[in-house]
Amino acid sequence: MPEPLLNIAGLDAHYGDFQALYGIDMTVAEGEVIAIIGANGAGKTTLMRSISGLLTNAAEQVAFKGRPIGNLRADQVAYLGIALVPEGRQLFPSLSVEENLLLGGKVARPGPWSLSKVFELFPILKERRAQPSTSLSGGQQQMVAIGRALMANPELILFDEISLGLAPVIIKSIYEALPGIVGEGMTAMIVEQDISKALAVSSRVYCLQEGRVSLEGTTGTVTRDQITAAYFGVDA
Amino acid sequence: MEWINAVVQGVLLGGLYALFAAGLSLIFGVMRLVNIAHGDLIVLAAYLGLSTTMMLGVHPFVALLIVMPAMAGIGYVLQRGLLNQTLGDDILPPLLVTFGLSVIIQNALLEAYSADPLKLSGGAIETASLSVGGLAIGVLPLLTFAVAVAAIALLQWVFYATSLGRGFRAVSDNQDIAQLMGLNRAHVFGLAMALALAVTAIAGILLGVRTSFDPSVGGGRLIFGFEAVIIGGLGNLWGTLAGGVILGVAQTIGAKIDPGWQLLAGHVAFLVVLAARPNGLFPRVEH
Ligand SMILES: Nc1ncnc2c1ncn2[C@@H]1O[C@H](COP(=O)(O)OP(=O)(O)OP(=O)(O)O)[C@@H](O)[C@H]1O
Ligand SMILES: [Mg+2]
Numbered sequence A: 001m002p003e004p005l006l007n008i009a010g011l012d013a014h015y016g017d018f019q020a021l022y023g024i025d026m027t028v029a030e031g032e033v034i035a036i037i038g039a040n041g042a043g044k045t046t047l048m049r050s051i052s053g054l055l056t057n058a059a060e061q062v063a064f065k066g067r068p069i070g071n072l073r074a075d076q077v078a079y080l081g082i083a084l085v086p087e088g089r090q091l092f093p094s095l096s097v098e099e100n101l102l103l104g105g106k107v108a109r110p111g112p113w114s115l116s117k118v119f120e121l122f123p124i125l126k127e128r129r130a131q132p133s134t135s136l137s138g139g140q141q142q143m144v145a146i147g148r149a150l151m152a153n154p155e156l157i158l159f160d161e162i163s164l165g166l167a168p169v170i171i172k173s174i175y176e177a178l179p180g181i182v183g184e185g186m187t188a189m190i191v192e193q194d195i196s197k198a199l200a201v202s203s204r205v206y207c208l209q210e211g212r213v214s215l216e217g218t219t220g221t222v223t224r225d226q227i228t229a230a231y232f233g234v235d236a
Numbered sequence B: 001m002e003w004i005n006a007v008v009q010g011v012l013l014g015g016l017y018a019l020f021a022a023g024l025s026l027i028f029g030v031m032r033l034v035n036i037a038h039g040d041l042i043v044l045a046a047y048l049g050l051s052t053t054m055m056l057g058v059h060p061f062v063a064l065l066i067v068m069p070a071m072a073g074i075g076y077v078l079q080r081g082l083l084n085q086t087l088g089d090d091i092l093p094p095l096l097v098t099f100g101l102s103v104i105i106q107n108a109l110l111e112a113y114s115a116d117p118l119k120l121s122g123g124a125i126e127t128a129s130l131s132v133g134g135l136a137i138g139v140l141p142l143l144t145f146a147v148a149v150a151a152i153a154l155l156q157w158v159f160y161a162t163s164l165g166r167g168f169r170a171v172s173d174n175q176d177i178a179q180l181m182g183l184n185r186a187h188v189f190g191l192a193m194a195l196a197l198a199v200t201a202i203a204g205i206l207l208g209v210r211t212s213f214d215p216s217v218g219g220g221r222l223i224f225g226f227e228a229v230i231i232g233g234l235g236n237l238w239g240t241l242a243g244g245v246i247l248g249v250a251q252t253i254g255a256k257i258d259p260g261w262q263l264l265a266g267h268v269a270f271l272v273v274l275a276a277r278p279n280g281l282f283p284r285v286e287h
Helices: A044-052 A074-080 A097-107 A115-121 A123-127 A138-150 A168-182 A195-201 A224-232 B002-031 B038-056 B060-081 B092-113 B139-161 B163-173 B175-180 B185-210 B218-232 B237-257 B259-276
Strands: A006-015 A018-028 A033-038 A062-064 A082-085 A156-160 A187-191 A204-209 A212-218 B129-132 B135-138
Touching: A006 A044, A018 A044, A018 A212, A033 A044, A033 A195, A033 A224, A044 A074, A044 A082, A044 A156, A044 A187, A074 A082, A074 B175, A082 A138, A097 A115, A097 A138, A097 B163, A115 A123, A115 A138, A115 A168, A123 A138, A138 A156, A138 A168, A168 A187, A168 A195, A204 A224, A212 A224, B002 B038, B002 B135, B002 B139, B002 B163, B002 B185, B002 B218, B002 B237, B038 B060, B038 B092, B038 B185, B038 B218, B060 B185, B092 B218, B129 B139, B135 B139, B139 B163, B139 B185, B139 B237, B163 B175, B163 B185, B175 B185, B218 B237, B218 B259, B237 B259
Parallel strands: A033 A187, A033 A204, A082 A156, A156 A187
Antiparallel strands: A006 A018, A006 A062, A204 A212, B129 B135
């Protein structure tokens, strides 16, 4: 078996005295699309923050391309090729749409994504390029957040609840853009509350429950009952 | 005519105050740090200018070529070595540490240069003046004002038109997300302090050519800088210039009425603005 792109081994995460993740084990191979599901407070965002370096851990708890990165800062992780589309979009209000995107390109890794390529993916952003980022609608802001992450040309892109708070038609158009993104050879981890959406785009799924992995499987083989049990912690 | 003269002198004096304030404003805008030692750093720059002119025999303005990079370097090291460690959710540690720094700088200057007032010698420019419509306008104050406008225009350009400024604004907006974009906030803060102290170097040299100084005068410069920033509105550099001008005009008009009222009139103007517009005259508009 080839070396996985991302290897998480015994990952713990804490907020002060509170422990949010308990010994998470996960592997992600190159080119995979992994869905992460779980109830509110299960630890999905904490997992994303740990991988991207916003929370620091013991070095060997997170390995990227065989290299321990658990103890690196987020800016160092970004240069290695991991980008996060954060929960709640979190654009920079002082920056225009275009400036948000350009800042995403600061790490300037080589790859297919550029400002013009992002504008091709989301043409509306080109029209709005000079506007303050927070003057856009929620869906357009999400496009900026995704474009901003793509601008880094990451090898692994993490999406944390990209459909949260958006209208169904917007969610649909954003999910329609996903194949064009992962089709470029990018590996993705997608946190999603909508389970059927998560399963539709992914090849493998992990379910978290109270900070632990409660289910892992290929999307085709896990059953609804298994998911329900893993999600709520009840035996179906 | 005398009143017009007082106003013009006040406007020009406001340029110097804006230079005192620009660094404070920048630092607060980027990292929410209130630097109590800012006035002493201005005085430190004046002393560095003095040593440079004595050692190399150059004009104080030429000394800027050395003092500016030196102050920028001091700023970067100070930020990364000390001030970054004080930043966090609590506003108290940076206040206490920069207060301590202020005391340390003053004492170090006392040791090195004694308490005697000293002055930078600017030569003929100190007394040169232009006569415009019956007013005698000093070349040095005029130059100071022009430098202040240029410095603020430059800072404004850096802030809004360069990738460095984009980084400053991003880190100021959201430190975590900026970090995700590959910006190491410790380094970005270091660069911001370096830029602020480079401007402080200009302020220090112009101060030293204009008046005599001793190690204890930093506190007063800090107050003028603060007042200019607050009058103008936090986070707005052109507002800071306006704030400096208002403060300067209030002082010269106060002095015109009674020479003892100069400082008092400035403080009163500050309080009046603060009472009427607690956010200053031109606060930065948040989108
Ligand atoms: N900054 C924080 N300080 C303290 N506790 C936190 C913090 N952030 C999250 N937690 C706690 O950690 C646990 C996991 O939170 P996390 O945000 O990772 O969950 P999540 O699965 O992303 O939830 P959601 O679906 O609501 O986004 C929760 O119990 C939460 O209350
Ligand atoms: Mg979450």
